[in-house]
Amino acid sequence: MSSPKFSFELFPPRTPEGVAKLPQVICELATARPDYFSVTYGAGGSNQNGTYETLLTVVKHCGIEAAPHLTCVGSTRAHIAALLDRYREAGVKRIVALRGDLPAGMDTASGSASGLGEFGYANELVSFIREQHGAAFHIAVAAYPEMHPQAAGPGVDFDNFRRKVEAGADSAITQLFYNADAYFDFMERCAKAGLRIPVIPGIMPITNTASAVRFCSGCGADLPRWVRLRLEELKEDKAAVVEFGLGVVTRLCETLLKNGAPGLHFYTINQSEPTLRLWERLGLGVTA
Numbered sequence: 001m002s003s004p005k006f007s008f009e010l011f012p013p014r015t016p017e018g019v020a021k022l023p024q025v026i027c028e029l030a031t032a033r034p035d036y037f038s039v040t041y042g043a044g045g046s047n048q049n050g051t052y053e054t055l056l057t058v059v060k061h062c063g064i065e066a067a068p069h070l071t072c073v074g075s076t077r078a079h080i081a082a083l084l085d086r087y088r089e090a091g092v093k094r095i096v097a098l099r100g101d102l103p104a105g106m107d108t109a110s111g112s113a114s115g116l117g118e119f120g121y122a123n124e125l126v127s128f129i130r131e132q133h134g135a136a137f138h139i140a141v142a143a144y145p146e147m148h149p150q151a152a153g154p155g156v157d158f159d160n161f162r163r164k165v166e167a168g169a170d171s172a173i174t175q176l177f178y179n180a181d182a183y184f185d186f187m188e189r190c191a192k193a194g195l196r197i198p199v200i201p202g203i204m205p206i207t208n209t210a211s212a213v214r215f216c217s218g219c220g221a222d223l224p225r226w227v228r229l230r231l232e233e234l235k236e237d238k239a240a241v242v243e244f245g246l247g248v249v250t251r252l253c254e255t256l257l258k259n260g261a262p263g264l265h266f267y268t269i270n271q272s273e274p275t276l277r278l279w280e281r282l283g284l285g286v287t288a
Contacts, residue, residue: 002262004257004261004262004263004264005035005198005200005262005263006032006034006035006263006264006265006266006284007034007035007036007037007038007067007173007200007263007264007265007266008029008032008034008037008038008265008266008268008275009037009038009039009040009265009266009267009268010022010025010026010037010038010039010040010054010058010268010270011039011040011054011269011270012039012040012050012051012053012054013050013054013270018270021270022054022057022270023057023061024272025268025270025271025272026057026058026061026062027061027062028272028273028276029268029272029275029276030061030062030064031276032275032276032279032284033064034064035065035263036064036065036066036067036094037058037064037065037066037067038066038067038068038069038096038140038173038265039051039054039055039058039066039067039068039069040069041069041070041071041098041100051068051069052068052086052087052090055068055087055090055092056090059090059091065093065094066092066094067092067094067095067096067138067140068087068092068095068096069095069096069098070083070084070087070095070096070097070098070125070129071098071099071100071101071125072097072098072099072100072117072118072119072122072124072125072128073099073100073101073117073119073120074100074117075117075118075119076117076118077118077119077128080119080125080128081128081132084129084132084133084137087137088133088136088137092137093136093137093138094137094138094139094140095129095137095138095139095140096140096141096142096173097122097125097126097129097139097140097141097164097169098122098125098141098142099119099120099121099122099125121160121163122141122142122160122164123160123163123164123166123167124167126139126141126164126167126168126169127167127168129168130167130168138170138171139168139169139170139171140169140170140171140172140173140200141161141164141165141169141171141172141173142172142173142174142175143161143172143173143174143175143186143199144157144161144174144175144220145174145175145177145182145183145185145186146175146177146179146182146220146221146222147220148160148175148220149218149219149220158189158193161195162193162195165195165197169197170197171197171198171199171200172197172198172199172200173199173200173202173265174186174199174200174201174202174265175202175219175220175221176202176203176204176215176216176219176221176267177201177202177221177222178216178221178222178223178224178227178248178249178252179222179224180252180255180256180259182222183199183201183256183261184259186199187199187260198262198263199262200261200262200263200264200265201253201256201261201263201264201265202265202267203249203252203253203264203265203266203267203278204249204266204267204269205245205246205249205266205267205274205275205277205278206227206231206241206242206244206245206246206248206249207241207242207245207271207274208238208241209231209232209234209235209241210235212227212231212245213228213231227248230244231244231245242274246274246277246278246281249278250278250281250282253278253282254282257282266278266279
């Protein structure tokens with residue numbers, strides 16, 4: 001069995017202050033020697049240029065591999081082809097291929113993708129990348145152990161994941177979750193379906209009560225009742241919330257790694273301290 005892989009996610013800063021702070025955050029996170037940084041598409045899927053600039057910042061400041069998110073909803077084949085060429089010329093070897101956020105008011109729970117542009121779903125994007133560039137890129141896709149919030153049901157959502165794997169995905173990164181059983185159940189379903197790609201758990205540090213509730217509500221993730229109640233009880237004591245959250249997420253990560261998870265993908269929210277504290281608590285250390 002190969003060694004676990006660890007990665008950190010960044011997003012294109014939305015403010016001048018965020019842009020100025022980003023190089024320091026990257027350098028601090030780079031001390032943990034992650035396998036790569038991923039860079040999201042931008043707020044609401046609107047800022048591919050921001051992704052590219054963030055990508056260049058990663059490469060410039062630490063030399064660690066960077067993987068841009070590439071979303072296809074509302075886009076054209078020509079536009080996606082140009083972005084892929086641009087990334088390949090920049091030396092990118094890894095792409096996170098996603099459908100992306102839907103336009104306001106649009107819902108595909110019924111299964112219809114009309115009006116979404118030339119690509120309706122992420123599996124179509126994966127197929128297109130393979131058609132255009134063969135095996136030049138490692139393609140990671142999204143996985144939802146607790147079901148995508150817009151899916152019609154768990155079975156439909158799992159079928160969507162299967163199509164991405166069959167289209168040529170090399171690995172998957174999960175949505176954040178705090179219930180390890182949801183991940184293990186998902187992996188059992190993958191095994192029964194013959195889907196063998198690595199599925200990396202997505203890990204979100206807990207540092208703020210309101211943020212934890214908001215993130216989980218937004219993506220359909222379960223925040224266990226006991227965790228929610230404790231966070232509500234502690235919410236006026238920031239240090240206590242941080243310490244409690246660190247314990248909860250540390251135990252989650254330990255359980256995942258002990259039971260075969262092939263690595264961890266940390267959602268940093270462009271902050272180094274919460275992820276590095278979690279990294280230290282897990283005893284992952286710094287490789288030379």
